[in-house]
Amino acid sequence: MKNEVLRFLREQEEYLSGEEISRRLGISRTAVWKQINTLKKEGYEIASQTRIGYRLISVPDRLYPEEIQKQLRTNLVGRNMIYRERVDSTNILARQTGETGFVDGTVILAEEQTAGKGRLGRVWHSPMGTGINMSLLLRPAIPVSDAAKITLLTGAAVARGLEEITGLKIGIKWPNDLQIQGKKVSGILTEIKADMDQIHYLIVGIGINVNEQDFPEELRETATSLHMEVGRQVSRIETAAVVLNHWEEIYQRFLTQGFTVVREEWKQYAVTLGKEVHVRTINETIHGQALDIDEDGLLLVQDEDHQIHRIMAGDVTLRT
Amino acid sequence: MKNEVLRFLREQEEYLSGEEISRRLGISRTAVWKQINTLKKEGYEIASQTRIGYRLISVPDRLYPEEIQKQLRTNLVGRNMIYRERVDSTNILARQTGETGFVDGTVILAEEQTAGKGRLGRVWHSPMGTGINMSLLLRPAIPVSDAAKITLLTGAAVARGLEEITGLKIGIKWPNDLQIQGKKVSGILTEIKADMDQIHYLIVGIGINVNEQDFPEELRETATSLHMEVGRQVSRIETAAVVLNHWEEIYQRFLTQGFTVVREEWKQYAVTLGKEVHVRTINETIHGQALDIDEDGLLLVQDEDHQIHRIMAGDVTLRT
Incomplete structure (x- = not known):
């Protein structure tokens, strides 16, 4: 219900009367007022003017x-x-x-x-x-x-x-x-x-x-x-x-x-590729150049002995 | 406590008196009797003779x-x-x-x-x-x-x-x-x-x-x-x-x-290797010969076009 009220307010550039909302949703004026209050508590800024109605001013930056x-x-x-x-x-x-x-x-x-x-x-x-x-x-x-x-x-x-x-x-x-x-x-x-x-x-x-x-x-x-x-x-x-x-x-x-x-x-x-890196894996620490990622998403690192390591998981530090 | 009583009974070839158990564990004769009853309920066969004591006859085939x-x-x-x-x-x-x-x-x-x-x-x-x-x-x-x-x-x-x-x-x-x-x-x-x-x-x-x-x-x-x-x-x-x-x-x-x-x-x-198989994977069904498992444990299947599939997971049926 709350979301319907909100939707009506959004669609309306000007003030929307409580009576109109109440009619469209088939709920009482009091129920409309309650929904408006809930929205306000959630951080929606809603202007209200007696006999004219409600208007949505701003939406809160909440992850609603x-x-x-x-x-x-x-x-x-x-x-x-x-x-x-x-x-x-x-x-x-x-x-x-x-x-x-x-x-x-x-x-x-x-x-x-x-x-x-x-x-x-x-x-x-x-x-x-x-x-x-x-x-x-x-x-x-x-x-x-x-x-x-x-x-x-x-x-x-x-x-x-x-x-x-x-x-x-x-x-x-x-x-x-x-x-x-x-x-x-x-x-x-x-x-x-x-x-x-x-x-x-x-x-x-x-x-x-x-x-x-x-x-x-x-x-x-x-x-x-x-x-x-x-x-x-x-x-x-x-x-x-x-x-x-x-x-x-x-x-x-x-x-x-x-x-x-x-x-x-x-x-x-990628900021890692082409760089000299330290990689700490479960079993070892590898020093070398990060070459690429392969078709499985693994990091390829070439060490000083030109051996290429395929790294599944690890903690990478860029050498400075 | 129950496990201690059981251990004493195991160690003893002959009858072990309730008094002896009671003394070794520092518990009452009634407490010993209760533990013996628990063991019996669990399926242990325990002989008891008045004034002589208890003896373990058999152990139940329970996954204790x-x-x-x-x-x-x-x-x-x-x-x-x-x-x-x-x-x-x-x-x-x-x-x-x-x-x-x-x-x-x-x-x-x-x-x-x-x-x-x-x-x-x-x-x-x-x-x-x-x-x-x-x-x-x-x-x-x-x-x-x-x-x-x-x-x-x-x-x-x-x-x-x-x-x-x-x-x-x-x-x-x-x-x-x-x-x-x-x-x-x-x-x-x-x-x-x-x-x-x-x-x-x-x-x-x-x-x-x-x-x-x-x-x-x-x-x-x-x-x-x-x-x-x-x-x-x-x-x-x-x-x-x-x-x-x-x-x-x-x-x-x-x-x-x-x-x-x-x-x-x-x-x-392995009964699968060398055999003609059907393999149903998430995406497809492969027919071919199961060649081997590789260094990652994946099944290698060669299809009629001599293409080799590396199968990570699937349901294998031997062709008959």
């Missing part, structure tokens, strides 16, 4: 599903959304949702995470109302070994989205760190639940620093936000929608045409 | 952890065990345990599964007290892409164990069907929870038909049990212990020496 969905051009992703003010992490909520049954392409959004995590268990800073914390919950018919490609694909989609929003050059450090001038602005954490035949569900967690104006001491040197880079507030709603639109476009291309096209797109953003 | 652990030579697997009379499935319980924290190498056992599953969601028949239903819960420091190798490794371990127990030839149909003369006697279902950097947990579900004497109509042509093949009752306790001992031995070899040795061992049991 209906606001993001208005800007989506997707068929799969984000058609179903779950929104929370605060969660431990959107990936954890996605896991719980994944265990109990879900609509393919469900997107989980939160204003704040109390236990947001990046790769390798690292803390992801996500205070109230400043960043985008979202998880995509998917059921793709791809082998387990393809899951890593989804991380790269997501990196390319987010990079493209953030370039569109900010006009700035975005770089990707393999596999999934998005940077602006060497500082981290977004991270991706892909999780799977699978057996050897099929993926039960796949979660793509995306964290984007949008309107942060400062970071805790220990992150100040390495992290940045869109606001800090462009010097103004950035709409989180628009950013989330743009990223999701690009995501679905690249994802569909991956499913229909395979990884090659995605790989080419990813490489346009 | 303490009985299996007596026969284990492992350092990792089965040092911690969870036992249930009845579960939906040991893999489901393993998942729940995996989410909440667990000891690496935990083994979950159940007498009966009400919702046992094989690969591709197929029902796994597991009535009360006849088969072995167990799940190994592990936290290996291996990449996600290595998980499929654990399935093959487990196949080799179970094959070796069942050959030791029965003296019969065991065959493996890629990837994980264990057969005696073409009839299925055991199946393996490997599940993982992971992100791209690390496996959060890995579950190896093992189902073995041990003392079944008949199967439902729809399975009669394709399934068999150890009992049906050797014509006598087989100890489930011993079978479980022997399988776990072989499992750990091969697993440690895999972790230290890599997949090559496991692959060679697996191939000794």
Whole structure:
């Protein structure tokens, strides 16, 4: 009901009378007034004039599903959304949702995470109302070994989205760190639940620093936000929608045409390739030159003995 | 306390007085009597004679952890065990345990599964007290892409164990069907929870038909049990212990020496290789000759056009 009231207000440039809304929805004037109050509590600015009616002045920069969905051009992703003010992490909520049954392409959004995590268990800073914390919950018919490609694909989609929003050059450090001038602005954490035949569900967690104006001491040197880079507030709603639109476009291309096209797109953003790197893997540390990513999304690093290592997972530092 | 009483009874060839047990454990005679009754209820046959004491006559063929652990030579697997009379499935319980924290190498056992599953969601028949239903819960420091190798490794371990127990030839149909003369006697279902950097947990579900004497109509042509093949009752306790001992031995070899040795061992049991096969994968059906498994555990099938397909997951039927 609330969303219908909101829709009427949007469609109307001028004041819309409470009587008109009440008539169109077949509800009482009091019920209309209650819905208006709910919207105001959610941060919608609504002017009201006695005997004239209501008018929508502004929309809050909250990650409300209906606001993001208005800007989506997707068929799969984000058609179903779950929104929370605060969660431990959107990936954890996605896991719980994944265990109990879900609509393919469900997107989980939160204003704040109390236990947001990046790769390798690292803390992801996500205070109230400043960043985008979202998880995509998917059921793709791809082998387990393809899951890593989804991380790269997501990196390319987010990079493209953030370039569109900010006009700035975005770089990707393999596999999934998005940077602006060497500082981290977004991270991706892909999780799977699978057996050897099929993926039960796949979660793509995306964290984007949008309107942060400062970071805790220990992150100040390495992290940045869109606001800090462009010097103004950035709409989180628009950013989330743009990223999701690009995501679905690249994802569909991956499913229909395979990884090659995605790989080419990813490489346009790569800051790692051609560079001297240290790579810490589960078993060893490799020093060498990052050559390329291969057809499976693995990083190829050539060490001093000209041996080429195919790296599935690891932590990359650029040698300076 | 119950296990201490049991241990005393085991150590004693002759009757052991209630007074002696009571003294050694520092508990009352009534408490001893209660523990003896608990053991009897669990199926232990214990003779008691007034003024002489208690004597252990026989041990029930239940998958009691303490009985299996007596026969284990492992350092990792089965040092911690969870036992249930009845579960939906040991893999489901393993998942729940995996989410909440667990000891690496935990083994979950159940007498009966009400919702046992094989690969591709197929029902796994597991009535009360006849088969072995167990799940190994592990936290290996291996990449996600290595998980499929654990399935093959487990196949080799179970094959070796069942050959030791029965003296019969065991065959493996890629990837994980264990057969005696073409009839299925055991199946393996490997599940993982992971992100791209690390496996959060890995579950190896093992189902073995041990003392079944008949199967439902729809399975009669394709399934068999150890009992049906050797014509006598087989100890489930011993079978479980022997399988776990072989499992750990091969697993440690895999972790230290890599997949090559496991692959060679697996191939000794392979009934698929060299044969004409149909393979149904997620995307297509391939007809051809199964050539080999490669260094990643993938099945190599050469089709009529001499093209070689590397198959990660699929359902294999031998052409007859």
